[in-house]
Amino acid sequence: MGNIDRIKYVASRVIEEKEKGNDVVVVVSAMAGETDRLIKLVKEITPEPNERDMDFVVATGEQVSAGLLSITLNSLGYKAVSLTGWQAGIKTDTAFTKARILDINVQSIKEYLKNGKIVVITGFQGITETGEITTLGRGGSDTSAVAIAAALNADRCDIYTDVDGVYTADPRIVENARKIDEISYEEMLELASLGAKVLQIRSVEFAMKYKVPLRVRCTFTTDEGTLIKEEDKEMEKVVVRGIAHNKNEARITVERVPDKPGIAAKLFEALAKANIPVDMIVQNVSVDGYTDISFTVDKNDLTKAQKITETVAKEINARGVITDDKIAKVSIVGLGMRNHAGVAGKVFDTLAKYGINILMISTSEIKISCIIEEKFTELAVRVLHEAFHLDK
C-alpha cells in the first residue's frame, strides 16, 4: 500500500468486489516506505536488535494501513473491520523476523463475514502459541493472503501489485515481453525462485499446496492480470513459459579438492549450519583424485560463506578458494520441456552464437538455468526470448 491516495484506490477495488456480491477479505501490507522507516529507527539504536522486539516494532506498519483501509471503507458507507494477525487467528512458529504460518483459526473472520463485514487483515505477521508477535519476513503479506484464502477455502486470491501480471521476461529488458494469462503453480514457483520478483516464493508454494487459484493484478488498472493455477492439458503445449534472471548470486569455487567421500558433505554442512542457502552446485569430473567444486550463494552471504569455505578448504587440504560476484543466472521455464527434447541444446546454441560463455548449468524437469558473466545478462535474456518466440 502506498500513500492515502493509494489506500483510497485500494478501497475502490475492494468495493467493486463486494458489489459483485462476494464476501471480501483484504490482506494489506505496510504503506510504502513505512517498514523501512521502522527498521531505520531500530538500526539507529543498534545494528543487531533482538528479533522479538524487532517484530514487535515492525508489525505496526501493517496495523496502520489495515486500520486506515477499514476507516476508508467505513467512511464510504461499507461495513468493514480491521484485524491484526493475532485477532485474525494467524498462528506462527517462533522464528522471529521470518516466522512460518502454522495454522489459521478463521472463526472470527467467518463471524465477521457472516455479519456482512469486509474484513481487513494485517499481512506479514502472526502470533506464536505463547502470544508473541511475529513477522513472516519481508514480502510476507502475499503469503498471509494466500494462507488466509486457503484457510477460508476462498474461490480465489488476488494479489494487487505494481505490475499488471507475470511477463514472459522482465519488460524493462525485453521490449516485446508478453503478459502471461495463465501459468501453472510449478512454472510460477520456478520463475519466482529463479529471479522473477512478481510474487514471493512462499506465497506460490502455499497456493500450490492448498490449490488456491492466485491472480496477480495491478492496483491501478482493470486488467485481468495473470492467473496462477493447477496445470491443465493446454498448458503443456507451451515449451517455454518465461525467462527469469538473477544478478544477486555469487560463485565460490574450491580448487583441487581431494576426491574422497564425505568431502562435499563437510563443506555444505558447515554452510547449512551458518544458515547460508546454497543454490547451484557443480562438481567437475575427478582428475588424478582431485576435483573442483563450484557453488553459488546469495551475494549478501558471500563474505560469510567465503570465510567458512576457506576454513573447510584448509581442513580438507584443497588448494584454495576463489570467488566471483560478477555473475548472473538466466533461466528458462516451461511445463512443455518435459516432453520436448532439444530445449537445452537450443539454449546452449543460442548463447554460444552471441559469444556468451556458460559458467555453470543446472536443470530440472521444467527449467534450465545457466550461470553466465553478469555483463551478458540482458543480451542473454533477449536472445533466448527471441529464440523461443515468447513474444507470440
Place this chain on the structure above:
Amino acid sequence: MGNIDRIKYVASRVIEEKEKGNDVVVVVSAMAGETDRLIKLVKEITPEPNERDMDFVVATGEQVSAGLLSITLNSLGYKAVSLTGWQAGIKTDTAFTKARILDINVQSIKEYLKNGKIVVITGFQGITETGEITTLGRGGSDTSAVAIAAALNADRCDIYTDVDGVYTADPRIVENARKIDEISYEEMLELASLGAKVLQIRSVEFAMKYKVPLRVRCTFTTDEGTLIKEEDKEMEKVVVRGIAHNKNEARITVERVPDKPGIAAKLFEALAKANIPVDMIVQNVSVDGYTDISFTVDKNDLTKAQKITETVAKEINARGVITDDKIAKVSIVGLGMRNHAGVAGKVFDTLAKYGINILMISTSEIKISCIIEEKFTELAVRVLHEAFHLDK
C-alpha cells in the same frame, strides 16, 4: 518519549532503577509527534473516522516506542521484553478513543519480572473483553502506569515528564515559583482539575484510589521531583499548596430566569444529554421572582452549549443568553484551608487591591476558584503567589 536520543536517555534511567535492585516495569507513551502523525493520516481520509479503527491505528504509536526501548535495553545487556496492552493483560471497557481500564491481569508481567526481565508496556491502551484494541484517550499513558503500579502493588510509580515536578504556580508566569516536594493526592487532584497540566487527572484519581505513591520527575535531570501521596499531619500545616489557572473556559449567562423549581434542572439536563461538562455554576439571589444563572463550559463546547442554552432559555421564558470567552479561572489549593479561616477573604482582598474584578466564585474544603477577566490572569496568579508567601 521523544526521539531515539530520548529513548536512550529513558533506558539509562530505567537501568539506574534496575541496578538499585528493583524490579522495573516501564510504561511508555508514543514518540513525540507520532500520535499526531497518525491522527493526521486518519483525518486525511475522513474528518469522522469510526472510533474502533481509529484506536486500531493510533495504538501503534506506543507499540513502536515500547519495542524501541526494549531493543535499547537488550542492546545494553539487560534482559527486557516489550508488551502491548493486550499482552500485558490490560482490560478496558468498549468506549473507543476514551476507554477506561476495568482490570489488569498482571500474571504475565509478574512471570517476566520473576525471570529478571525489565518489562516495557505500551501505555494509553488496552483490550476489550472481545479482543478489540482500545485507547484511553490522549495522555492516558500516565493512567496506564498508575493502574499497572496499583495492580502490581508497586512501591512507587514514577512519571517521567518534561518538567521536574509540580510547582506552586506555573514557573513561566511566576518567576519565583517553588517546586513542591510533597503533596497530597487531594491537592494534586484539585490542581490538575483546575488547570495544572503536569499530570492527567485520571492518573491521580487512580493513584489516590489505590494508594500508589506517585512521583513526578524530569527525564533529563536527577532531581527527586514531587512525591504525591496520602496526606499526613505535616501537610496540613501548609494553608495554600499551590495556584492553578485555566484559560480554556467560557461563561454563559441566562438572564432574567423565572425563579421556579426545576428551571435549572431543565437547562443542565439538556447540556448533560449533549455530553457537555459544566464546571462552575452560580445563581444570583432572586429579585422580583427572577434570577440570573451563570455557568462555565470548556471553550471547545461553547458554540454547542450556547445553542442548547438559547433553546432552553426560550422554553423557560428567560430574557436572553449572553456569553463571554475572555475569562480565566484562578484557583488556590491547600489542605490547610480546612482549619484556617480568612483564606477566602485574603484572596478577595488581594485581587481587589489590584483592581481585579471577580466574576464568579466557587469553593470547596481545600480550594477557592475565582473567574476573572482573562487579561488579569498572570497578574492574579503572581499577586496571590506573593500574598500567600508560596516562594518560601
